[in-house]
Amino acid sequence: MLSRLNIRTMDAIDGEDAVAKVKSSFHGDSDFEVQLILMDLEMPIMGGMEATVEIRKLEKTQGRKAKIPIVAVTAHSSFNHKNGCFKVGMQEHVVKPLSSKILKGIIEKYATDLLKEAAAK
Numbered sequence: 001m002l003s004r005l006n007i008r009t010m011d012a013i014d015g016e017d018a019v020a021k022v023k024s025s026f027h028g029d030s031d032f033e034v035q036l037i038l039m040d041l042e043m044p045i046m047g048g049m050e051a052t053v054e055i056r057k058l059e060k061t062q063g064r065k066a067k068i069p070i071v072a073v074t075a076h077s078s079f080n081h082k083n084g085c086f087k088v089g090m091q092e093h094v095v096k097p098l099s100s101k102i103l104k105g106i107i108e109k110y111a112t113d114l115l116k117e118a119a120a121k
Contacts, residue, residue, distance in 0.1 A: 015046030019054045026062050034068055036111040041074040049088045056089040069110035
């Protein structure tokens with residue numbers, strides 16, 4: 001879906017990989033800065049909630065004032081799951097399957113620069 005919007009993406013195979021990729025983007029080791037994270041909750045090695053906690057710790061230790069928006073993308077729709085996402089520092093919780101309309105709305109809300117960059121390509 002994101003490729004149809006002409007938005008560059010970075011995939012992570014699990015939560016630990018997501019944390020490592022965010023960390024490398026903070027140090028300029030990535031070819032672009034992470035502006036929005038779509039975080040699955042159920043991943044091997046480290047789940048999305050734990051990865052979010054680690055990313056928030058990284059932001060704090062790096063002295064970053066602005067937090068990267070993290071959106072939970074999950075099959076879980078219960079109040080407890082949604083509330084848990086907000087408690088660990090996620091900004092949004094959306095239930096799969098994710099439509100292109102919802103995805104575009106998330107990008108417009110949290111990372112409008114991504115759409116501007118994509119339009120300029």
